[in-house]
Amino acid sequence: EDNIALQQLAQKMSLKATDVLMKLIQMGMGGVNINSTLDSDTAKLLASEFGYEVENVAKSDDDMIAEARGAAGAQEDLEARAPIVTVMGHVDHGKTSLLDRIRKANVAAGEAGGITQHIGAYRVDTGKGPIVFLDTPGHEAFTAMRARGAQATDVVVLVVAADDGVMPQTREAINHARAAEVPIIVAVNKIDKPGARPDQIRQELSGLGLQPEDWGGDTLFVNVSALSGENVDVLLENIALQTEIMELQANPAAAAEGVVLEAYLDKGRGVVANVLVQNGTLNQGDLMLAGVALGRIRALTDDRGRRVKNAGPATPVEVLGLPDLPQAGDQFFVVADQKKAQELVDARKKAVAAKAKTTTAKGLEDLYAMMK
Numbered sequence: 432e433d434n435i436a437l438q439q440l441a442q443k444m445s446l447k448a449t450d451v452l453m454k455l456i457q458m459g460m461g462g463v464n465i466n467s468t469l470d471s472d473t474a475k476l477l478a479s480e481f482g483y484e485v486e487n488v489a490k491s492d493d494d495m496i497a498e499a500r501g502a503a504g505a506q507e508d509l510e511a512r513a514p515i516v517t518v519m520g521h522v523d524h525g526k527t528s529l530l531d532r533i534r535k536a537n538v539a540a541g542e543a544g545g546i547t548q549h550i551g552a553y554r555v556d557t558g559k560g561p562i563v564f565l566d567t568p569g570h571e572a573f574t575a576m577r578a579r580g581a582q583a584t585d586v587v588v589l590v591v592a593a594d595d596g597v598m599p600q601t602r603e604a605i606n607h608a609r610a611a612e613v614p615i616i617v618a619v620n621k622i623d624k625p626g627a628r629p630d631q632i633r634q635e636l637s638g639l640g641l642q643p644e645d646w647g648g649d650t651l652f653v654n655v656s657a658l659s660g661e662n663v664d665v666l667l668e669n670i671a672l673q674t675e676i677m678e679l680q681a682n683p684a685a686a687a688e689g690v691v692l693e694a695y696l697d698k699g700r701g702v703v704a705n706v707l708v709q710n711g712t713l714n715q716g717d718l719m720l721a722g723v724a725l726g727r728i729r730a731l732t733d734d735r736g737r738r739v740k741n742a743g744p745a746t747p748v749e750v751l752g753l754p755d756l757p758q759a760g761d762q763f764f765v766v767a768d769q770k771k772a773q774e775l776v777d778a779r780k781k782a783v784a785a786k787a788k789t790t791t792a793k794g795l796e797d798l799y800a801m802m803k
């Protein structure tokens with residue numbers, strides 16, 4: 432926040448706090464005392480009374496984003512949006528196979544183009560509406576996003592192999608989902624295997640608080656085989672049903688915001704950022720702020736490899752045109768005020784540099800310590 436303690440302000444001007452307080456009262460400020468905290472406007476006014484100028488009352492990152500963005504979209508423009516799903520589970524339980532199967536099933540459904548591009552997420556159409564899957568299974572991406580304040584998931588599909596059982600990463604996934612307050616749908620995978628014991632899985636997960644619906648609980652379980660494709664359509668239907676009641680909404684008329692799924696440097700094309708639009712519509716030509724990167728969007732490409740002019744809510748899209756590399760998990764915003772956005776980027780770059788410096792210093796300390 433940009434508040435400053437009266438005593439701190441007095442100290443900065445080399446004045447007695449009591450004198451500063453007297454001035455405040457003279458200025459007509461009621462309800463103040465020696466321990467008051469002043470907002471930045473009051474602090475500036477007060478300082479000017481003493482012939483000082485308040486230069487940089489530090490603004491928060493959030494405030495600066497809000498200023499750079501300008502007017503927010505209107506509430507009444509909200510529309511239903513597709514759910515966003517992350518697949519999690521223990522290693523080898525079939526996360527990648529399931530994602531591959533879903534992607535292929537969609538292609539087999541005869542949809543024009545099919546999913547051709549790996550851009551960190553893809554959108555599939557089910558009989559019950561579109562669903563977006565984050566392409567990289569695993570817990571790291573999920574945690575990285577949450578660490579940066581982004582939440583990109585509406586539902587976690589927890590994959591548990593029917594011939595194995597609850598394993599450490601199964602528990603970890605449950606903990607992540609719970610911390611993020613995201614509902615879980617369980618995909619009991621590998622039911623084609625002779626050793627499959629899907630009821631055993633239900634038993635074990637019940638012990639962890641995930642009670643199957645048909646056992647009187649409120650967690651959806653679907654037996655699937657990523658290998659044969661059996662019941663994968665049922666899983667998709669259940670995801671659609673589960674998320675329908677969540678009434679997920681977004682405002683396509685707003686300036687876009689969302690999250691960076693991955694970003695890399697391409698020799699020919701420069702910075703490539705794969706992003707998920709969460710709200711608003713992202714347009715070619717928009718000024719995008721993502722982490723420490725600020726630039727105009729030169730080109731947009733969808734998960735079918737098609738050039739597009741814009742991307743609405745719950746759409747993964749590849750973005751060209753950023754001058755710097757954002758990080759996976761960074762939130763992005765389309766901004767209206769380039770100058771304010773540049774100030775924010777400068778502040779962020781400074782903070783990153785300062786952090787790098789202390790880390791290096793620390794590294795040297797450690798090195799010296801080792802040499803002693």
Ligand code: GDP
Binds near residue numbers: 521522526528623655
């Ligand atoms: P991940 O580590 O969770 O991504 O698991 P993978 O998708 O890489 O699968 C691990 C192994 O299990 C691979 O050899 C897959 O072929 C196999 N597998 C995945 N799903 C099934 C399934 O439904 N049935 C059978 N029989 N094998 C599967």
Ligand code: MG
Binds near residue numbers: 526528568
């Ligand atoms: Mg995998």
